[in-house]
Amino acid sequence: MDASAEVRAHPESSSTNASPSNPPLSGPPVGAWLLLCSTLVFAVIVVGGVTRLTESGLSITEWKPVTGVIPPLSHADWEEEFAKYKATPEYKMLNAHMTVDDFKDIYYMEWGHRVLGRVIGGAFVIPLAYFALRKRLSPGLPARLAGFAFLLGGQGALGWYMVKSGLEDEILTTPGAIPRVSQYRLAAHLGAALVLYAGMFYSGISIMKDGKFAHKGTWAGLRDAGNTWMQTSKALRAFRRHSALLTALVFLTAFSGAFVAGLDAGLLYNEFPMMGGRLHPPADELVAPAYSGTDGKERWRNIFENPTTVQFDHRVLGVATYTAAALVFALTFLRRRALPPAAMRAAAVTFGVANVQVALGISTLLYLVPVPLAAAHQAGSVMLLTAALHMILAVRRPGAASQAWRKASYSLLYS
Known part of the structure; x- marks a missing residue:
């Protein structure tokens, strides 16, 4: 079989080797990775909503990006964390009746939200480094993904900045004040998460669609769509x-x-x-x-x-x-x-x-x-x-x- 006949028989596989001078084209693994990351961001948005609805977000009073992944392991550890929570306006104004066991419920909710955020960071940054070093990203994509990585890292700091607003002692002396986070900071935190989700989802689907067009000419549900x-x-x-x-x-x-x-x-x-x-x-x-x-x-x-x-x-x-x-x-x-x-x-x-x-x-x-x-x-x-x-x-x-x-x-x- 000559070369042209082989191309006609297997157009999809031959197109990826059509010309060494062609720019890199991100493959399905890159698209699948971005869609997985967008799914994780979707999950953390929902978990964050449940965390707020169950009034669990102010249960962890410190931000420890590394050691915070380990929850209290002993009774003494739990008592120590509970003591920190007792010093917050939320406990003094709303939850003075709470026991250690009650505290564990809201603590684990907030802890799970924070740990899921760390999981997303690892699931995004490590594969990004691999795909970038292996030159498997289309032109322009590395800069966009670097922006996602920066936004993802900033989300942790923004989340803590939001939580901190609900821990301020001045809430205790402000007439009519309720111990809750600033709605401005909450909106910024959610808005950034939505931008991150939209960017990852859009990029992932775009890569999948680009692959179909490059290999099969499929566009907008039309096969062999050409131009x-x-x-x-x-x-x-x-x-x-x-x-x-x-x-x-x-x-x-x-x-x-x-x-x-x-x-x-x-x-x-x-x-x-x-x-x-x-x-x-x-x-x-x-x-x-x-x-x-x-x-x-x-x-x-x-x-x-x-x-x-x-x-x-x-x-x-x-x-x-x-x-x-x-x-x-x-x-x-x-x-x-x-x-x-x-x-x-x-x-x-x-x-x-x-x-x-x-x-x-x-x-x-x-x-x-x-x-x-x-x-x-x-x-x-x-x-x-x-x-x-x-x-x-x-x-x-x-x-x-x-x-x-x-x-x-x-x-x-x-x-």
């Missing part, structure tokens, strides 16, 4: 634009949920769609003097510090997100003849997940934020972000390295 991805039809441009806007709206809604969680705003107005018998609370509740500064010139603080306003804003963003998902799906359905199959599937899945997320959100509100429902709602927000990201990925332009490999494979196949 179909270069089409600039009005429907395809609109789908790309709508997908990006919907993803941004999903992220903003999830981010606003951190302020709801940080202020326990979900325990107000436990009805839907009304709030106290009307579609919105009274104006003097939404812009309350207590949150507007002594001279009334800091009304913007109500958006981030007033529990009523925070819940109302999250509701509005949630309804807007659901409406946007429904509109995108409807437009996609109407233009189904002009869009590739993958775009249709991605829009349908996103709208389906949006329905589930709305049901979870309303149920969480009506049932006064029970832990299982609230945790499922937080997980649902990440699932909805995943679905929205996949809409973008469904019609994503193949990477430069993937295009080079496909071109070389195509040339060799028909030479």
